[in-house]
Amino acid sequence: MANLLLGLAVTVACTVIECAILAFLGARVRHHLAHHPPKGFVQDTVLISGTLILLLAGNLAQVLVWALVLQALGEFGALMPAYYFALTSFTTLGYGDVLLSPERAILGPLAAANGVLMFGLSGGVLIWVLGALTSFSEGLRAPSPGRDRPRDGDRG
Secondary structure: OHHHHHHHHHHHHHHHHHHHHHHHHHHHHHHHHHHOOOOOHHHHHHHHHHHHHHHHHHHHHHHHHHHHHHHHOOOOOOHHHHHHHHHHHHOOOOOOOOOOOHHHOOHHHHHHHHHHHHHHHHHHHHHHHHHHHHHHHOOOOOOOOOOOOOOOOOOO
16 A cells, blocks of 8 residues: 555656646747747747657656656666666556566556656647647637637637
8 A cells, every 4th residue: 555655646746747847838838929929830840849858858757756766665776777667667668577576566557657647748738739839820819728718709
């Protein structure tokens, strides 16, 4: 039970990291599009690439959290094997070539479940950015996640 609670705590920490990155990205994209509307392929590519890089960095930071926890628990003697295990679990690749001890085995599937959720959120933000770019290219205003509701007189 303690390992399950630990895994849930790590998942909460990763969720906080993901939400902070998503909030930062949402604010920056809205601000950028409001003040510097994209004018073509290069600007669109830069915005999409920047979004992808930040989302990937956030997911890799979450993998690092899992790796540090696994190393602190004594599952791995060095950071790189712990990171390798955490990354293959977080991405749900899970080769099975590196295993946790039986008493900590529940942490692998929890890392995988955490990864599925975080990659899903990241994908949702990428879709939002693409939608914002599409809105600008069609002459519409930038969407605001969670606050965009059609109002009288709004196109859409």
